[in-house]
Every structure is written in C-alpha cells, then in structure tokens.
Amino acid sequence: MATRMRLKLKTVFVLYFLVSLLGLIYALMQLGQRCDCTEHDIPKERTISRLRGELHRLQEQVRRLEATRQPRKESYLPTIFVITPTYARLVQKAELTRLSQTFLHVPQLHWIVVEDSQHKTPLVGQLLATSGLSYTHLHVATAKEHKLQEGDPSWLKPRGVEQRNEALRWLREDRMAHTDARGQEGVVYFADDDNTYSLQIFEEMRSTQQVSVWPVGLVGGMKYEKPVVEGGKVVRFHVGWRPSRPFPMDMAGFAVSLKLLLANPDARFDGNAPMGFLESSLLQGLVTMDQLEPKAANCSKVLVWHTRTEKPKMKREDALQAQGLGSDAAVESITLDAHRARARRMTISKDSRKSSVRGSIRAPKFLDKSSGFYDRLDEPESAPLEDSFDEESVMDVRSLSEDDGQTLLRGTPSGRWRRRSSRRKQKQGGSQEASPLGSASLGVSEVPQQAPNQEDPLTHFSTREDADDQVLIRDKKRMKREQEEVMKVVKRNTMKTYRKAVDQAFRRGWEVFLANIYSVTLTPDYSSRNKHQRNVVLAEFQ
Incomplete structure (x- = not known):
C-alpha cells in the first residue's frame, strides 16, 4: 500500500510539473505578439461614453436653469436707492470707500451720492467711477445761514437737508420718466457715510410696502433706540430724548417705498424743523x-449702528506746513479743498501782514525777540512827530552804501540802536530844532577826530535818526493794530468757549430734567376695597 501511494504521489507531482512547464512555455511564446483585447475594452468604453453623455446632459440642464433664473431674479428684485450726503473733509475718502465696499455685496442697489459743494469734486467722482456700483453723482451747496459755524455743537442745526432733498428731486424726475410699473418699484434709504450697516438690513428693507422701521444701535446716548412692537404693530418708541415726537427715530432707522414718495411729490425734509x-x-x-412696518424680527435685532469716525488731529501736519515741509499735495487722499484751505490758513507768510495777524494768536509779531519790537515795549513814548513828514527828506539807505572813504555805513540799525537814537534825540531836544537845516537836513555829520588810543565810536547819521523815528512810529502804529486784532481774536474765542459751555450746561440740565420727568411712574392704588374708589382712581390714572 505504501509503495502504491508513493507511485501515485510521484505521478501527480510529475503531471503538475509538466502542466506548469507547458503553461510557462506558452506564455513565453506569446511575448511580443499583439493581443486582441477588444472584447474586454468594449464594456469599459461603453461605460465611459455613457457617463460622458450623462455629464453633458446635466451641464445643459444647469445652463438652461441659469439662463431662465437669472433674468427673473434681476427683474423681480426691487431696487434699493441709497441716498448718502457727504462733504469735504480729511476722512471723506475713507468713509466712502468703506461704505462702497459694503454696498458691493448688496444686489440691485443704486447709490445716490450728493456732495455739499458748489461743484462735483474729482475725488468723489473718481471713487464712484472705480467702485463698481450703479451710482448717481449730484451736488448742491448748503445755504450759509443753515451751516454750522466754528464752535457750534453738531446738534444745533440739521445737516444734509439740502442734499437729501436734491436726491429726492432727482429720484422723482428720473423714475417718473419710466412708464412701466416695475420702473417705479423700489425702496429709498438714507445712509450716512459714517454709519455701520449689516448686509441683512438691506434684505429686510427690500420688501417695504410703505415705511419700514428697525432698531439703531449706539444713538441718542443709549445702547439702541427701537420701535416697541405689540401684536405686529408699532405702539411706541424706546428712546431717551423727547419720546413725544411724532416719529422719534434716527435717519438710519427707516426706509420708504419709492411708490409712496412718487405719490406724495411734496414730501421732503424741512431744514427749519426743530432739533430732532x-x-x-x-x-x-x-x-x-x-x-x-416693523422689520428685523419685530425690531428685536440691531442691524445698523450710528457710529462716528474720530476727527484726526493734524498738529504735526500744521507744524510742518508752517515750515513749508507739509505732506505731498499730489497724494490723492489729501487733495481736498477743505484741507488745502486749512493748510493755507495755517501757513505763516513773512511777507503777508494778514498771515502775521493770524499767526499772532499764538506768537504775536511784537512779542518776537528776534525783531526790534520786543525791546520797545518797555521804552517810554517819544514826542509824536507831525503826520506831514516829507518822505523825500529821508536819505535812502541804499544810497549810503556808496562809501566816500570818510563815512562808514554799518548796515540797518537794530532795535537797540534805534532805541538809543530815539533817547539821544530826546535829550538833545531843542538843539536840533535850532539847526538851520532842521530835521530834514540831508547832510551827514562829520566824523570827529579821535585819539589814536581812543576807541572808534559808531558813526551816527542825523538823517538816519529821523528815518528811525519815523519807522518806530509806523511800527508802533502797526503794533497797536496787531494788539487790537489779537484782542478781537481772543475776545471772539472767549465768547465761543463761553457759548459752548453754556450750551453744554443747558443740554445736560435739559437731559437731567427730562430723565427725571420720565422716571416718574404713576401706579394706581388697589389697596382700597371700595369698588367705587377703585374706579375713581383708575379714571384719574387714565
């Protein structure tokens, strides 16, 4: 049995070896020959072709959907007309840049920018042209009597009234030209250039039918001011100042339907309206x-904030401007008419008397030690000369520059030398009046002979004394005028400061008075068991 098993295993092993050898030989013979694999590739190609066809079909469907949906979205989306008044100042470009980049995220928006200026400025025009927005650029100057003067508080007079009315006028003229109903659909919103806006607020106001309202943050000395909604209707307003006003809201807290404005052509802002x-x-x-119409989840969310940009301080710039080393005017961010005018006002010109008067507020010319006026403040006044002084009798200093070898010109006398000349003339007194030539003599006094060891004194010109006295008188008159100008400026600044302090004190007192009034709460007394008394108390409370 064992021998038979061995033979069988041996036979199986030999057969396995032979089959493997034949397979290896066949495989080696097939090397280098082209294999006909079409039968295997046909299913794969069919699958790939089927998937490609499905992809093309889906892409065509997406294109058709986009082609049909995009025009419908643009046509049925009401346009938001945003009105922004602006004026020239250092932060104007920064404010408008921030605002324009917010509006870029709002679809179907038209920006109406109205400048408080006699003409359109290139800075605003170029900014709008490169903003990528649909815009309208207008301008109208505020009347002088409606402008805030220097030192006036910001709440004294309303700002941007003429600009907003100009935008409303343009809207009525432009929209009335559209005969179709969709051309007169839209929402009008008054957005100041210094506020902060959430993108959600624009989607909230887009469905406005008449007038929509919502809260405004950081306004009126409060965290927020908002309409109080009960049962889907506005019943009152949560404000801290004069809630008895018809509509105690901020300009950023409401939007108006364009149809409503077109139906009321006389609706406009009143520039003479009281404060608030x-x-x-x-x-x-x-x-x-x-x-x-309450928006923003029944006026429970704050989506706009009444922020204000801090006014930049230009002390270093003013100092450099005074030295002629100010910033380059070619830089666009500072090419503002207001900044140029301010730079011109702050520039100190030595050749301009007007500039010296303006600069005398900080350092008057007659207090400058580098000039001859400072030493003459303690000088006793000399006897006044006649006003009919003959200018031809004064010898020109330039004519004395030609030295004849006997006289010496030491240049223009300083303030100290002029003072000595004036005092010397006071001591001499009538001796000069007895002179046959008088004070109008054109001759030059001879130089006295000095001893060899004696110091050479300064050469004194009698004609120059008269000229110095006349210059001194003119300088004193000019000094007096400058003193009067300084006193006027100081008085004007004092009155402005006093008026500002009085306004602030009055405003604080008024706010405290109103806070005390509205803090009083009347509560009916229900402690009495008598029904009649309770009804009387309720009637009095109502």
Whole structure:
C-alpha cells in the first residue's frame, strides 16, 4: 500500500510539473505578439461614453436653469436707492470707500451720492467711477445761514437737508420718466457715510410696502433706540430724548417705498424743523404710526449702528506746513479743498501782514525777540512827530552804501540802536530844532577826530535818526493794530468757549430734567376695597 501511494504521489507531482512547464512555455511564446483585447475594452468604453453623455446632459440642464433664473431674479428684485450726503473733509475718502465696499455685496442697489459743494469734486467722482456700483453723482451747496459755524455743537442745526432733498428731486424726475410699473418699484434709504450697516438690513428693507422701521444701535446716548412692537404693530418708541415726537427715530432707522414718495411729490425734509424733528418732517406727510412696518424680527435685532469716525488731529501736519515741509499735495487722499484751505490758513507768510495777524494768536509779531519790537515795549513814548513828514527828506539807505572813504555805513540799525537814537534825540531836544537845516537836513555829520588810543565810536547819521523815528512810529502804529486784532481774536474765542459751555450746561440740565420727568411712574392704588374708589382712581390714572 505504501509503495502504491508513493507511485501515485510521484505521478501527480510529475503531471503538475509538466502542466506548469507547458503553461510557462506558452506564455513565453506569446511575448511580443499583439493581443486582441477588444472584447474586454468594449464594456469599459461603453461605460465611459455613457457617463460622458450623462455629464453633458446635466451641464445643459444647469445652463438652461441659469439662463431662465437669472433674468427673473434681476427683474423681480426691487431696487434699493441709497441716498448718502457727504462733504469735504480729511476722512471723506475713507468713509466712502468703506461704505462702497459694503454696498458691493448688496444686489440691485443704486447709490445716490450728493456732495455739499458748489461743484462735483474729482475725488468723489473718481471713487464712484472705480467702485463698481450703479451710482448717481449730484451736488448742491448748503445755504450759509443753515451751516454750522466754528464752535457750534453738531446738534444745533440739521445737516444734509439740502442734499437729501436734491436726491429726492432727482429720484422723482428720473423714475417718473419710466412708464412701466416695475420702473417705479423700489425702496429709498438714507445712509450716512459714517454709519455701520449689516448686509441683512438691506434684505429686510427690500420688501417695504410703505415705511419700514428697525432698531439703531449706539444713538441718542443709549445702547439702541427701537420701535416697541405689540401684536405686529408699532405702539411706541424706546428712546431717551423727547419720546413725544411724532416719529422719534434716527435717519438710519427707516426706509420708504419709492411708490409712496412718487405719490406724495411734496414730501421732503424741512431744514427749519426743530432739533430732532427732521425725520418727522418727512414721515408725517407719508404715514401714521399704525402703518409702520416693523422689520428685523419685530425690531428685536440691531442691524445698523450710528457710529462716528474720530476727527484726526493734524498738529504735526500744521507744524510742518508752517515750515513749508507739509505732506505731498499730489497724494490723492489729501487733495481736498477743505484741507488745502486749512493748510493755507495755517501757513505763516513773512511777507503777508494778514498771515502775521493770524499767526499772532499764538506768537504775536511784537512779542518776537528776534525783531526790534520786543525791546520797545518797555521804552517810554517819544514826542509824536507831525503826520506831514516829507518822505523825500529821508536819505535812502541804499544810497549810503556808496562809501566816500570818510563815512562808514554799518548796515540797518537794530532795535537797540534805534532805541538809543530815539533817547539821544530826546535829550538833545531843542538843539536840533535850532539847526538851520532842521530835521530834514540831508547832510551827514562829520566824523570827529579821535585819539589814536581812543576807541572808534559808531558813526551816527542825523538823517538816519529821523528815518528811525519815523519807522518806530509806523511800527508802533502797526503794533497797536496787531494788539487790537489779537484782542478781537481772543475776545471772539472767549465768547465761543463761553457759548459752548453754556450750551453744554443747558443740554445736560435739559437731559437731567427730562430723565427725571420720565422716571416718574404713576401706579394706581388697589389697596382700597371700595369698588367705587377703585374706579375713581383708575379714571384719574387714565
């Protein structure tokens, strides 16, 4: 049995070896020959072709959907007309740049920028042209009587009234030219250039039917001011100052339907409205409080903030401007008319008397030790000369520059030398009046002979004494005028400071008074069990 098993295993092993050897030989014979694999590639090619066809079909469907959806979205999306008044100042370009880049994220928006200027400025025009927005550039100057003067508080007079009314006028003329109904659909929003806006607020206002309202943060000395909504209607306003106003809201807290403005052509802002009533002057002729449409989750979210940019301090710039080393005027961020005028006012010109008067507020010319005026302040006044002084009798200093060998010209006398000459003339007194030539003599006094060891004194010109006295008198008159100008400026600044302090004190007192009034809460007394007394108390409370 064992021998038979061995033979069988041996036979199996030999057969396996032979089959493997034949397979190896066949494989080696097939090397180098082209293999007909079409039968295997046909299923793969069919699968790839099927997937490519499906991809093309899906791409065509996406294109058709985009082609049909995009025009519908643009046509049915109401346009938001944003009105922004602006004026020339150092931060103007920064404010408008920030605002324009916010508007770029809002679809179907038209920006109306109105400058408070006699003409359109290149800075604003170039900024709008490169902003990528649909815009309209207007300009109108504020009347002089409606402008804030230097030192006036910002709340004294409303700002941007003429600019907003100009934008409303353009809107009515432009939209009335469209005969189709969709051309007159839209929302009007008044956005100041220094506020901060969330993108969500624009989507909230897009569905405005008449006037929509929402909260505004950081305004009126409060965290926020908001309409109080009960049952989907605005019943009152949460404000800290004069809640009895018809519409105690900030300009950034409402939007108006374009149709409503077109239906009321006389609706506009009143520039003579009392403080805080500017918004009410427009809204009173459009809607009532019951018709207001609360937005932002029933006025529970703050989506706009009444922020203000800090006014930059230009002390170093002014100092460099005074020295002629100011910033390069070719840089666009400083090419503002207001900044140029301010730089011209702060520039100190030595050849301009007007500039010296302006600069005398800080350092008057007669207090400058480098000039001869400072030493003459303690000098006793000399006897006044006649006003009919003959200018021809004064010898020109330039004519004395030609030395004849006997006289010596030492240049223009300093303030100290002029003072000595004046005192010497006072001591001499009538001796010069007895002279046959008088004070109008054109001759030069002879130089006295000095001993060899004696110091050579300064040469004195009698004609120059008269000229020095006349210069001194003219300088004293000019000094007096400068002193009067300085006193006027000091008095004017004092009055402005006093008026500003009085305004601030009055405002603080008024706010405290209003806070005390509205802090009083009347509560009916229900402690009495008598029904009649309770009804009387309720009637009095109502």
